[in-house]
Structure formats: structure tokens, C-alpha cells
Amino acid sequence: MGGNQRFSAVQLSQSAHLSLQLPYVSFGLGRLPNFIDSITVFVPLPLIPSSAGSQNKYEVLHSTWTMLIPNSKLYVIPYPVNDTSMWRNILVVTPSRNIVSTAIVLLSTCFIVAITTTILHCLERREDKREKIREAHRFHFDAM
Structure with a gap:
């Protein structure tokens, strides 16, 4: 429609042995010839709970990449978790029949x-x- 659109995807936790969940989140624009202005990846890290309170608090780390192309997949590797400057993104372009x-x-x-x-x-x-x-x-x- 000419304006910005926002989308979010959540990767589920994999605490079970041999879980059927994928180790990544896949989303995109499909066959639309639009560009993605920016994508931001957030990773919440649980802080060590204090002995006085039982509330779990989280520190949220994030990194942003800009100007991504359509018909591609983006794999983000947030490792090491504590250093966002070392996070990598792998852009795999998939040419289509279009x-x-x-x-x-x-x-x-x-x-x-x-x-x-x-x-x-x-x-x-x-x-x-x-x-x-x-x-x-x-x-x-x-x-x-």
C-alpha cells in the first residue's frame, strides 16, 4: 500500500531431546518484488535471579541489518550471544522461475x-x- 509494514517471528525454545522444531525462523515477502528496509533481531538473555526476589529479568540484545533483497533467505547466527558485533547474517539468494x-x-x-x-x-x-x-x-x- 506504499507504507512500511512490520512483521515479527518468534523462534520457539528447543529444550526437548529430538524436538521437531526447526533451528531457525523462516519468513519473507514471498513473490513480491519489494525490498526489506531493515530487520532487527532480538535475543533475550535471562539474568541471574537474585535471592531476594523470584522475578526473572531479561537483558535484551539486538542487532539490525539493512537493505535486504527479496526472494532470499536470511540466516542470523547470534553467536557469541553477549557480543552483538560478532553476530553474522548469511543471505542466500534463491532465483525463482519468475x-x-x-x-x-x-x-x-x-x-x-x-x-x-x-x-x-x-x-x-x-x-x-x-x-x-x-x-x-x-x-x-x-x-x-
Whole structure:
């Protein structure tokens, strides 16, 4: 719609042995040709609870990457957890069939335009020849 859109995804914890959850979160724009302005990754770290209170408090670490491209997957490796400057992101570009279909549509459009131009050019030349023949058969009063 022309404005910014926000999206969030949550990776579930994997505390069970042989859990069926994926070790990453996958989301994206799908087949839309839009760019992602920025993506921010947050990792909450539980602080050591104090003996006086039983409330768990969290420290939230985050890192932001900007200008990502569509039709790609982004893998963020937040390791070491305490140092956000060492977090890595791996961008895997996955070309799709849209490139082939776009090329086919472009070539077919160029072919149709070329055929139409050729047909119109031939019709114009034919009309010019007819006009020259009519002009040649016309009686010129200036010649008298």
C-alpha cells in the first residue's frame, strides 16, 4: 500500500531431546518484488535471579541489518550471544522461475511489436506504390 509494514517471528525454545522444531525462523515477502528496509533481531538473555526476589529479568540484545533483497533467505547466527558485533547474517539468494517467465514475456512482446511494425511498414509501402501509380496516370494540365 506504499507504507512500511512490520512483521515479527518468534523462534520457539528447543529444550526437548529430538524436538521437531526447526533451528531457525523462516519468513519473507514471498513473490513480491519489494525490498526489506531493515530487520532487527532480538535475543533475550535471562539474568541471574537474585535471592531476594523470584522475578526473572531479561537483558535484551539486538542487532539490525539493512537493505535486504527479496526472494532470499536470511540466516542470523547470534553467536557469541553477549557480543552483538560478532553476530553474522548469511543471505542466500534463491532465483525463482519468475526470471524465466519474465524473459519469455519480454521476448514475446518484442516479437509481437516487431511483427506489427513489419506489417504496418509493408502496408505503408504498398499504399505509397499505389499513390505513385495514380499520380503517374493523372493528366497534367501543366504539360500542355
